[in-house]
Amino acid sequence: MATHTRYAPDRGLTVRITATLFLLGLVFVAFVALLIGIMTAAHASGAAIILVAVIFGGGSAFISLFYSDKIALAAAGAHEVSPQQAPELHGIVDRLCALADMDKPRVAIAPARMPNAFATGRNSKNSVLCVTEGLLYHSGLTQEELEGVLAHELSHVAHKDVQVMTYASLLAIVAGLLVRFAFYSELFGGGRRGGDNGQAALLIPLIMLASIVVYAISFLLIRLLSRYRELAADRSGALLTQNPSALISALTKVSQGMNRIPTQDLRAAEPLNAFYFAPAMKLTRGGGRGGGASLSALFSTHPSLDKRIEQLTKIQRELGQVDSGPRGLR
Amino acid sequence: MGFLDTILGRTKPVQPKLDDLFGLPSAAVQLEAATGFKPTGSGSVSFRAPEGKPFADIQKEVLELLDMDNGKPGGGLPVEVTKDSYGYTWLVVSHMSDEIDALVTDLHAVNSALVDGGFGPQLLCTLVAFTDDSHRRLSLVYLYKRGTFYPFAPLGGGNNRDNALELQVKGVLGDDLKFEQDLTRWFPVWGAPGL
Numbered sequence: 001m002a003t004h005t006r007y008a009p010d011r012g013l014t015v016r017i018t019a020t021l022f023l024l025g026l027v028f029v030a031f032v033a034l035l036i037g038i039m040t041a042a043h044a045s046g047a048a049i050i051l052v053a054v055i056f057g058g059g060s061a062f063i064s065l066f067y068s069d070k071i072a073l074a075a076a077g078a079h080e081v082s083p084q085q086a087p088e089l090h091g092i093v094d095r096l097c098a099l100a101d102m103d104k105p106r107v108a109i110a111p112a113r114m115p116n117a118f119a120t121g122r123n124s125k126n127s128v129l130c131v132t133e134g135l136l137y138h139s140g141l142t143q144e145e146l147e148g149v150l151a152h153e154l155s156h157v158a159h160k161d162v163q164v165m166t167y168a169s170l171l172a173i174v175a176g177l178l179v180r181f182a183f184y185s186e187l188f189g190g191g192r193r194g195g196d197n198g199q200a201a202l203l204i205p206l207i208m209l210a211s212i213v214v215y216a217i218s219f220l221l222i223r224l225l226s227r228y229r230e231l232a233a234d235r236s237g238a239l240l241t242q243n244p245s246a247l248i249s250a251l252t253k254v255s256q257g258m259n260r261i262p263t264q265d266l267r268a269a270e271p272l273n274a275f276y277f278a279p280a281m282k283l284t285r286g287g288g289r290g291g292g293a294s295l296s297a298l299f300s301t302h303p304s305l306d307k308r309i310e311q312l313t314k315i316q317r318e319l320g321q322v323d324s325g326p327r328g329l330r
Numbered sequence: 331m332g333f334l335d336t337i338l339g340r341t342k343p344v345q346p347k348l349d350d351l352f353g354l355p356s357a358a359v360q361l362e363a364a365t366g367f368k369p370t371g372s373g374s375v376s377f378r379a380p381e382g383k384p385f386a387d388i389q390k391e392v393l394e395l396l397d398m399d400n401g402k403p404g405g406g407l408p409v410e411v412t413k414d415s416y417g418y419t420w421l422v423v424s425h426m427s428d429e430i431d432a433l434v435t436d437l438h439a440v441n442s443a444l445v446d447g448g449f450g451p452q453l454l455c456t457l458v459a460f461t462d463d464s465h466r467r468l469s470l471v472y473l474y475k476r477g478t479f480y481p482f483a484p485l486g487g488g489n490n491r492d493n494a495l496e497l498q499v500k501g502v503l504g505d506d507l508k509f510e511q512d513l514t515r516w517f518p519v520w521g522a523p524g525l
Contacts, residue, residue, distance in 0.1 A: 320381070
């Protein structure tokens with residue numbers, strides 16, 4: 001079509017996402033090459049461990065992808081609502097979907113008092129958009145602000161973020177499993193083999209070491225990718241509603257609400273964190289369970305509030321500019 | 331959305347399709363012959379007004395353009411601007427009930443002015459109202475992004491719609507107009523201005 005658009009693509013963000021994915025791919029290729037090398041060199045036990053980890057890891061990722069909508073709804077205790085039960089919510093989603101020309105996801109409400117929203121599902125036909133009662137009734141969001149939040153979540157659906165993040169996490173899942181398997185096999189089977197085959201005894205710790213390194217690197221890259229996807233969803237959401245200001249004020253309100261609510265309540269929401277509108281967990285508990293590390297920009301699934309607002313302010317300025325004809329490539 | 335857009339997490343703004351709107355006048359004749367529903371002469375364009383001055387300027391231009399021929403035969407009444415509870419702006423264009431050609435021309439003028447200004451992605455839908463002798467209300471809603479029509483017939487005061495009538499209209503006009511086949515996209519527009 002010969003029409004011009006007023007939206008210049010955000011090249012910086014595109015470049016950063018590409019670079020992150022490239023690094024993830026690089027780690028993936030290196031890891032697979034190493035595993036294949038080990039498997040050909042090792043005798044049966046090493047190869048079997050790797051094979052089992054790949055099957056388990058891949059299987060669990062596939063299941064979580066396939067049932068992501070049901071798992072997330074169950075974890076949040078949410079229930080689907082019909083247009084009759086929540087006409088206003090459905091009305092907003094209907095209109096946004098018509099503007100964006102996308103399939104309408106199912107709409108659900110979770111009973112949590114914490115103001116938040118998430119969207120999940122492997123594709124647009126099977127996705128579900130869930131908001132908490134806290135967001136609807138207790139957060140004091142205006143209709144425009146609520147719309148901004150919903151547009152952000154719909155952008156996650158349009159970007160197929162659940163799929164992208166699952167594939168991106170695949171490597172970390174397999175590496176994490178390998179660490180565990182190699183550890184147990186060392187613990188229980190190490191002594192038996194030690195004497196007669198020195199080479200095999202060395203291989204298991206090698207697998208373990210490589211897996212730990214890969215897990216650590218890919219974990220950081222996945223978190224980085226998650227933060228970029230959030231920024232991308234903010235951007236697309238704001239461009240869809242053409243109202244970045246409402247999204248900014250919604251973010252501010254929701255984040256303030258988060259800080260007021262005690263941590264115990266928030267922990268229940270931790271597994272869903274990556275798909276939430278604003279992170280429910282301020283403390284990231286990376287590798288080990290238990291002690292919470294201090295809030296760290298490196299580990300968090302969401303960009304800082306300042307970063308998000310900064311980006312939206314940029315869009316705000318762009319919208320206010322007088323159009324000077326075709327701009328950008330698309 | 332292409333594969334690359336998915337990978338990179340970006341959405342292209344969807345441009346509207348405008349041309350199918352001109353199928354309305356002949357469809358209106360067909361509709362009256364088959365069901366007795368006549369155009370009321372009013373129609374409306376719904377869009378998402380972006381924040382910022384550039385859009386306000388364009389909107390002003392559009393209004394001036396449309397109101398230029400007021401008072402002349404076929405010129406219609408002044409355009410009404412309203413904002414609904416969802417934050418969408420509606421421009422209501424009113425003509426005599428037998429001037430559906432002029433109505434469609436006016437609606438198209440609004441659309442093309444917005445598209446030319448680069449605001450095409452903001453268009454939500456266009457609505458043309460019909461009524462029959464027993465004062466039942468019906469509207470044909472045009473979805474810009476899909477280039478398709480669907481019927482919307484509100485019933486009474488509550489949030490009920492006459493699905494039987496809607497499906498009947500789809501049956502009557504299905505061959506003349508491009509109808510939206512995906513029924514989940516027939517979203518209701520309760521209390522839409524111009525209905």
